[in-house]
Amino acid sequence: MDDTPKLSYTSALLLQTIRSGYSYGFDIMDVTGLPSGTVYPALRRLQQLELIKSNWEGERTAFAEQRPPRKYYRLTREGKETLAKALERYALFEQLVTAEKSKRR
Amino acid sequence: MDDTPKLSYTSALLLQTIRSGYSYGFDIMDVTGLPSGTVYPALRRLQQLELIKSNWEGERTAFAEQRPPRKYYRLTREGKETLAKALERYALFEQLVTAEKSKRR
DNA sequence: ATTTTCTATGTAGCAATGCTACATAGGGGT
DNA sequence: ACCCCTATGTAGCATTGCTACATAGAAAAT
Numbered sequence: 001m002d003d004t005p006k007l008s009y010t011s012a013l014l015l016q017t018i019r020s021g022y023s024y025g026f027d028i029m030d031v032t033g034l035p036s037g038t039v040y041p042a043l044r045r046l047q048q049l050e051l052i053k054s055n056w057e058g059e060r061t062a063f064a065e066q067r068p069p070r071k072y073y074r075l076t077r078e079g080k081e082t083l084a085k086a087l088e089r090y091a092l093f094e095q096l097v098t099a100e101k102s103k104r105r
Numbered sequence: 106m107d108d109t110p111k112l113s114y115t116s117a118l119l120l121q122t123i124r125s126g127y128s129y130g131f132d133i134m135d136v137t138g139l140p141s142g143t144v145y146p147a148l149r150r151l152q153q154l155e156l157i158k159s160n161w162e163g164e165r166t167a168f169a170e171q172r173p174p175r176k177y178y179r180l181t182r183e184g185k186e187t188l189a190k191a192l193e194r195y196a197l198f199e200q201l202v203t204a205e206k207s208k209r210r
Numbered sequence: 211a212t213t214t215t216c217t218a219t220g221t222a223g224c225a226a227t228g229c230t231a232c233a234t235a236g237g238g239g240t
Numbered sequence: 241a242c243c244c245c246t247a248t249g250t251a252g253c254a255t256t257g258c259t260a261c262a263t264a265g266a267a268a269a270t
Contacts, residue, residue, distance in 0.1 A: 037257070071218090131248075
């Protein structure tokens with residue numbers, strides 16, 4: 001019934017990061033603080049699961065801005081749905097934090 | 106300088122769960138939804154890192170309540186400090202969620 | 211001239227983590 | 241007899257995460 005995969009925290013974080021507009025590897029590394037050896041393989045896995053799609057930046061744009069070309073990612077529809085479910089699951093964390101806070105007057 | 110280990114999401118969640126008063130394995134499994142094969146080894150690792158301590162429930166209490174004895178966990182001082190730092194790191198997730206929300210009016 | 215720094219993507223190889231399935235055990239119910 | 245509930249735990253495998261390294265062009269520094 002439910003074919004959406006259960007995402008690790010890291011995977012969910014990556015999806016949310018992309019969703020928030022940080023859409024290429026280097027930028028994602030920057031925001032999340034995760035190393036390249038974590039980010040790039042994880043992105044590849046997410047793409048294999050068809051939760052994200054990618055396209056290379058045009059060489060002309062990269063050349064004009066004098067830097068290597070970027071590979072831009074965006075969420076697929078399935079990616080958005082899976083992320084939504086992951087956020088529900090991870091909301092538990094916050095509930096526990098707030099519950100604990102309210103305990104100590 | 107900083108000897109506090111970097112916790113996985115799962116480890117941080119376990120610490121927070123214990124902190125919130127769910128202090129033995131079976132209860133933790135119940136709240137988090139994580140299976141025993143995840144929870145028990147992870148608790149053992151957290152104890153090896155001296156982030157939590159444990160003590161067995163008295164046999165008399167368990168006998169009186171007609172159930173197997175529980176192993177109760179509590180955070181050490183180091184555990185509390187490590188958790189606090191983990192929460193800072195994981196706040197990034199929420200920031201991204203709220204940032205994204207504010208983007209779509 | 212050469213070295214270093216910055217942007218950018220990526221892999222190899224190892225260690226750590228997470229999970230499924232199973233094991234154990236006593237009490238209570240059908 | 242058999243199953244369910246509470247409770248802890250392990251074996252063995254698959255997946256994940258990380259450190260260290262590789263590549264490459266442009267700019268800045270020495």
